[in-house]
Amino acid sequence: xxxxxxxxxxxxxxxxxxxxxxxxxxxxxxxxxxxxxxxxxxxxxxxxxxxxxxxxxxxxxxxxxx
Amino acid sequence: xxxxxxxxxxxxxxxxxxxxxxxxxxxxxxxxxxxxxxxxxxxxxxxxxxxxxxxxxxxxxxxxxxxxxxxxxxxxxxxxxxxxxxxxxxxxxxxxxxxxxxxxxxxxxxxxxxxxxxxxxxxxxxxxxxxxxxxxxxxxxxxxxxxxxxxxxxxxxxxxxxxxxxxxxxxxxxxxxxxxxxxxxxxxxxxxxxxxxxxxxxxxxxxxxxxxxxxxxxxxxxxxxxxxxxxxxxxxxxxxxxxxxxxxxxxxxxxxxxxxxxxxxxxxxxxxxxxxxxxxxxxxxxxxxxxxxxxxxxxxxxxxxxxxxxxxxxxxxxxxxxxxxxxxxxxxxxxxxxxxxxxxxxxxxxxxxxxxxxxxxxxxxxxxxxxxxxxxxxxxxxxxxxxxxxxxxxxxxxxxxxxxxxxxxxxxxxxxxxxxxxxxxxxxxxxxxxxxxxxxxxxxxxxxxxxxxxxxxxxxxxxxxxx
Numbered sequence: 001x002x003x004x005x006x007x008x009x010x011x012x013x014x015x016x017x018x019x020x021x022x023x024x025x026x027x028x029x030x031x032x033x034x035x036x037x038x039x040x041x042x043x044x045x046x047x048x049x050x051x052x053x054x055x056x057x058x059x060x061x062x063x064x065x066x
Numbered sequence: 067x068x069x070x071x072x073x074x075x076x077x078x079x080x081x082x083x084x085x086x087x088x089x090x091x092x093x094x095x096x097x098x099x100x101x102x103x104x105x106x107x108x109x110x111x112x113x114x115x116x117x118x119x120x121x122x123x124x125x126x127x128x129x130x131x132x133x134x135x136x137x138x139x140x141x142x143x144x145x146x147x148x149x150x151x152x153x154x155x156x157x158x159x160x161x162x163x164x165x166x167x168x169x170x171x172x173x174x175x176x177x178x179x180x181x182x183x184x185x186x187x188x189x190x191x192x193x194x195x196x197x198x199x200x201x202x203x204x205x206x207x208x209x210x211x212x213x214x215x216x217x218x219x220x221x222x223x224x225x226x227x228x229x230x231x232x233x234x235x236x237x238x239x240x241x242x243x244x245x246x247x248x249x250x251x252x253x254x255x256x257x258x259x260x261x262x263x264x265x266x267x268x269x270x271x272x273x274x275x276x277x278x279x280x281x282x283x284x285x286x287x288x289x290x291x292x293x294x295x296x297x298x299x300x301x302x303x304x305x306x307x308x309x310x311x312x313x314x315x316x317x318x319x320x321x322x323x324x325x326x327x328x329x330x331x332x333x334x335x336x337x338x339x340x341x342x343x344x345x346x347x348x349x350x351x352x353x354x355x356x357x358x359x360x361x362x363x364x365x366x367x368x369x370x371x372x373x374x375x376x377x378x379x380x381x382x383x384x385x386x387x388x389x390x391x392x393x394x395x396x397x398x399x400x401x402x403x404x405x406x407x408x409x410x411x412x413x414x415x416x417x418x419x420x421x422x423x424x425x426x427x428x429x430x431x432x433x434x435x436x437x438x439x440x441x442x443x444x445x446x447x448x449x450x451x452x453x454x455x456x457x458x459x460x461x462x463x464x465x466x467x468x469x470x471x472x473x474x475x476x477x478x479x480x481x482x483x484x485x486x487x488x489x490x491x492x493x494x495x496x497x498x499x500x501x502x503x504x505x506x507x508x509x510x511x512x513x514x515x516x517x518x519x520x521x522x523x524x525x526x527x528x529x530x531x532x533x
Contacts, residue, residue: 054251
């Protein structure tokens with residue numbers, strides 16, 4: 001799965017949780033679980049924004065190939 | 067072939083030609099030509115341009131020229147000012163020339179002035195031609211048809227590390243990383259970014275990036291500082307063809323505020339300056355990050371709200387429960403007290419009632435007992451009396467019966483029978499009461515009331531009839 005899909009899926013799920021909360025569908029019982037899940041999703045999305053997976057060596061190897 | 071007529075030395079010929087030219091071309095002329103090569107010598111400051119005229123790509127005229135330091139500096143300055151381009155190779159010019167002939171250097175044009183408006187028009191025409199060609203080839207919008215990089219994070223940066231533009235660009239990205247933790251990766255592909263060499267070096271770098279394109283999200287062409295000159299390279303057809311057909315989105319930040327170059331027009335995204343381009347990249351992160359932050363905030367706010375609502379509901383319920391309990395307690399207490407009173411009065415009544423009943427029963431029973439005892443005593447007395455008389459009666463009757471029986475027994479005794487004249491006959495000790503039992507001629511004993519006798523039967527008359 002690409003980072004884009006990971007991000008999109010995570011963000012969509014996150015928005016769904018927020019929407020559920022805003023519409024008052026989430027009660028105290030589910031709250032802890034939902035918040036926990038949302039934190040994981042937020043963390044996942046933030047990580048994508050704050051990390052780049054670049055293999056510099058591979059770039060350089062690619063450039064050396066004539 | 068024999069020499070007929072006069073001969074001239076080369077110098078004499080040259081001098082003659084020089085004289086003819088001078089007498090023929092007495093003034094200066096405006097001439098249109100393309101500077102094939104400018105041949106500027108920085109040491110002396112003079113230029114020795116190679117001028118050409120091309121038709122359908124072929125050179126149809128060519129001539130050397132000279133442009134002295136002073137003229138060059140003045141004209142170049144005007145060009146930079148008007149065209150934003152220096153005097154350079156490949157530019158078409160309208161120049162004021164004086165025709166010169168030198169015995170050693172031959173024919174040349176001495177350039178005295180140039181009309182920048184002509185070159186400007188020509189550059190603009192070249193630009194329009196470039197646009198026209200790209201459109202005809204269907205390439206003008208090609209790069210822009212690439213899908214939006216969802217997160218332009220890995221940047222193939224075509225720039226010059228020593229340029230101000232590069233510094234501005236990387237500074238914004240570094241700040242974005244510092245402030246918001248956004249992770250950018252860029253790899254520099256160094257190139258000359260203005261003037262004629264730009265066309266070649268940028269294309270070389272594009273070819274390099276092509277080999278490793280999988281590692282990048284976008285190509286950024288970043289230039290800035292050093293004045294907005296030498297930008298005509300960005301109207302070059304070859305370069306633009308390479309840019310527009312590049313498989314990654316091409317971003318430009320080459321600092322050209324007005325009159326966009328073709329490269330800026332065909333770019334997937336163009337920003338006025340490198341700083342603005344970097345800010346646009348940061349904005350792409352914001353576009354993802356801000357909704358994320360909003361979600362996070364909403365989540366926190368809503369969580370607090372849900373918990374707080376639940377707490378309020380609970381407190382409300384508790385208050386309600388307490389109030390209800392109190393009122394019920396009071397009501398129950400009243401009910402209870404009433405019940406106790408009721409019970410107690412009932413108990414009192416019942417006790418009293420039962421006591422009365424009991425007393426009545428006791429009295430009735432006592433009375434009943436007395437009567438009964440009396441009755442029973444009377445009955446017993448009477449029974450005793452009856453028994454007594456009956457016993458006496460019975461005894462008397464028994465006595466009478468016994469007396470009667472006694473007398474009867476007395477009458478039946480053998481003595482009494484014998485007395486009355488009856489005898490007992492025996493034979494061999496055995497009493498006889500039937501003649502058939504008597505054996506003839508055997509002695510029989512006869513016992514009478516007084517005395518006994520023996521006799522012998524001689525004759526027997528049997529009779530079946532009893533006596």
